[in-house]
Amino acid sequence: MEQATSEAYPYVIEMLHITKEFPGIKANDDITLQLKRGEIHALLGENGAGKSTLMSVLFGLYQPEQGEIRKDGKVVEIKDPNDATALNIGMVHQHFKLVEVFTVLDNIILGAEDTKLGFLQKKQARKKVSELSEKYGLRINMDAKVEDITVGMQQRVEILKMLYRDNDILIFDEPTAVLTPQEIEELMQIMRNLKAEGKSILFISHKLNEIMEVSDRVTVLRKGKYVGTVDTASTNKEELSRMMVGRPVQLVVEKDEAQPKETILKIEGLTVPSKIHKNDAVKNVSLEVHAGEIVCIAGIDGNGQTEFVHALTGLEKPSAGKITLCGKDITKASIRKRALTGMSHIPEDRHKHGLVLDFTLEQNMVLQRYFEPQFQNHGFIKFDAVREYADKLIEEFDVRSGQGPVTKARSMSGGNQQKAIVAREFDRNMPLIVAVQPTRGLDVGAIEYIHSQLVKQRDEGKAVLLVSLELEEVMNLSDRILVMYEGEIVGELDPKQTTTQELGLYMAGAKRQDKEGKAE
C-alpha cells in the first residue's frame, strides 16, 4: 500500500532550504537538493563548498538550523545515523570504515548480524552476500581479510555493506579518489547496475569527467550556496566548471613543446629499503631529468613513490645507488646541502613536512632560508627583512590569509597553504623542482594556478620532477611519463602517444616494458 503511494511521488529524498551554520560560517546556506527515484545525482563543488556538510546533514551527523528533509514526500527527522539507516540511506565514506583484521564477510554483517541464542548465524548472511555480489557484479572474496585486499575491493565491500542492509538510497563520497582507471571504469558500471535495479544514488565529486559519464543530473554548490541543478545531457564540462568556480576555468593546461636541455638530475640504481616490509620499497631505479622538461612519475599510491622522493631529498637513506644533481654527487649529502645544491621540494604532505602549522605564514616563508645573510645577522633574525620578503611572496603568488604574514599557517585554507609552499619553493629559484602531488586535495581554481606555475617554471629552464597519482594531471602536464609499479620503473611513455587506458595497465602492473622500451 505504502509502496504504491510512494512510487507515485517522483522524489525519493528532498532536502529543502537546508541551512547549517558553524561558528562564524554558513557551511550550507539555503540549499535544496532533490533526488529522483532511480537516478544518479551528482553533487559537485569545490573543496569547502559544503558538499560533505550537506551529506552529513542527510546522514544525521549534523542537525540543520533551517530547512527540512523529506522522504517520499513526507517530512522526516534524522537525528543520528541510525535514523538514516532506518530510512534505508547508506553511505560509502571517502575513507572506508572497515575493520582491517576482519574478513570481508564479517565486515559486511558487522552491526547487522543475525544471531541465534547469542551465536552468529553466518550461513544465511553468506548466501545473501553472494547473491548480492552476483546480482550487481561486485566481485569479492568473502573470506579474505580486509587488510589483504585491494582498495577497489574494499570499496566493493562498502557497497555490499549498504546493499546487505537493504539500503536504496546510496551516497558515494568522492569514491574515485583512490582508484585506478580500470577500477573507476568498473565502479561506473556498478553504479549503472545499481541504478538499473532501482537504487537512487547521490554521487559526490569534483571530477567532471566522471560526472559527465555516469550521472543523470548535477547539483552544483559554491561557497555553501546553491548554484543550480542541471541535466547532465544538456550541459558540458566547461559550463559545470564555471558554475563550480564562478568564472571560466582553463581545464587543459596550455603549454608548448618542451625544449629539454642539459641533464640536471641523474639517478642511477637507486634502491631504498622499506620501513614496513622486508622487500625494498624502491628497486634499482635509474632516471634522468633535463632542464626545461616536466618528467612525471605516475603510479598508484604506495608503489614506492614516497620512499623514492624521500631518498632523493634526503629524508631517508638509500641502501644503494647514486644521485647526481647539477654534476655533483649528493648521494650522502645532508638535506640542507641538497637544497642548497639546487633542489626545491614541494612535499607530498604539506602538514607533516611542508609547513610548521603553528608558525606564522612569514616564518614558514623563510623556513628554507632563514639562515641566509639576507635574513640574519650574527644569528639574529632580521625581522624586517623577513616581513618584507613574505609580503613580496604573498603579493606575487596571491596567497590569501586572514592577517597576512602573521597568520598562523594552521588557520589557512589548504589551497593557500599549498600556494605558500609553492611560493617558497619556486622563489628559491633552484634548477630542480621536485613536486609531489602538488595539487592534492585542491579545487579546480587552485589546480589551474599551480599547473600553470609548474609549466612557467619549466619554460624558464627548470627541471621539474612531478610525482602524481592523478591521471589527468599526469596526462596534461608531463612531457615524459615514468610509471612506477612496486618500486620499479616499469615503463616510459609519451603522453601524446599513450592513452589513460594504457597508462592504467602499466600502473596496475598488467603491462611492462623491457629495457629497450618495448612492451612485453
Added chain:
Amino acid sequence: MKKSGNLLSKDGTRSVLATLISILIGLVAGAVIILIVGLCDSKLGLTEAWKGIRLIFFGLLSKGQQAGRLIFGFNSTNIGDMLFRAVPIIMTGLSVSLAYKTGLFNIGASGQYLAGTTASLFIALKMNTAVVSPWIVWILAFLGGILAGAFWGSIPGMLKAFLNINEVLACIMTNWLAANIVTWLFEGSGLQCTEGTKTQVIWKTSHNGVATAKMGLDKIFPDSQQIDGGIIIAIIIAILVYILLSKTTLGFELKACGSNRHSAKYAGIRDKRCIILSMALAGALAGAGASLYWLSGTTEFHWQTYLSLPGEGFTGIAVALLGACHPIANIFTGMFMSTLNVAGSKLSFFTGYNEYITDVIIAVIVYLSAFSLLIKTWLGKRAKKAEEKKIPDVVYTSKNMPEGAKPPVSENTGKEGNEQ
C-alpha cells in the same frame, strides 16, 4: 568598550589576563579552604580564619602582630627572602619553559637541579680558596653547575633523538638516578657538616669563603639574611632566554623542530641536534638555578636525597605553566610562587594553621594554569563578540576566525565554507 575589545583581541593581553584570573581563583579557593578548616576546627575559629585569609593575600607585607592583631607594611626581610627563594624556581621555570617552547616536556628539572647542586658544591667546597681567589671559585662552581645540569638534561635528549624514547619517561628515570647518585657521592665526600646535632648536611659554601655577591641588594633589603645578587643573575638569564627563543636563528630552529620535527627536518634543520640541544639548554638552566641557590653561602644542603626529589624541579613546572611558558613572565610567576611560600611560613607562625595549606593553594593554581588556555579562549570569544557588536555584518571565514571557534583545517580548501 572599544578599548577592551582591542586589548582582549591581543594574544599577549589574553595570556596575562588568563594567568591573573588563575591566580585570583587559586587564592580565593585557598581562602575558602582556610575558612572551612577554621570553622571545623574548634581551636581555630572565625578570627583565626580571618587572620589566615589576610596572610594568604598579604603575607609578604606582614610585620608581625601586636596584642593579637596583625600589622602590615613594608617588610624588607620578607621581600628579600622572597626574592632569594624565587631564584631557583625562576630558573627551573625557565628550564621547563624553554623545553616546552621547543616541543619537549622537561619533567627532569629536579634531576638536573641535583646534578647542578652536586657539581657546584663540590667545586665550591673542595677548591682551596687560599690558592684560588674565592670569586674565581664561585664562577667555576657556577659554570660547573651549568655544565652538570646540561649533561644531565642531554641524556633524555639523546634517548629521544636517537632511540625515540619519550622524554618524560627518560626524565623520570634520570631524576631518580640523580637522587641516588647524589646521596652516594656526598656520603663518602668528607664534606659533612660537623657542627652540633646536624646530620646528613654539608657545609655552607661560605665555610670555604665562597658566596654570591650581594650586588648592593643588602642595602635595599637590610634585614634579609639571604638576599644576594642571584635574583639579578636570574633576571638577566631570563632575558637572555627570551632573546634566544624569539630573536635568533637558533631559537627559530629549536622552535621549528619542537613544533613539527618532520617539517624542520624537511627544511634541512638537524632535528636530532635540536632535540639534544633543547634538553641540554633546559638542563643548564636548572643546573644554574641550583648553583645560584647553593652558592649563596647561606644555605645548607641536606644530601640524603634518595627518598625525595627536590621540590624546585616540580615547582618549576608550575612556574612555567602559570607564565604560559614565556621567559619574562616566569620571573613574575616565580616571584609569586615564592611569595606564597613566605605567606605559608607566616601562616604557621602567626596562626594555628599548617603552612602546607599554601601547597594546596599552589596545587589549585597549577590546575588552573592548565586551564588558563581555556580561560584564554573564553576571553578571545568575548573579544570577538565585542567586535561583532561593532560591525554586525562581519563574516568570519576560516581565515579570520579567532582560535577556538575554528574547525581543524585538514585537506580543506574551504575559502568560505566548512566541510567536515
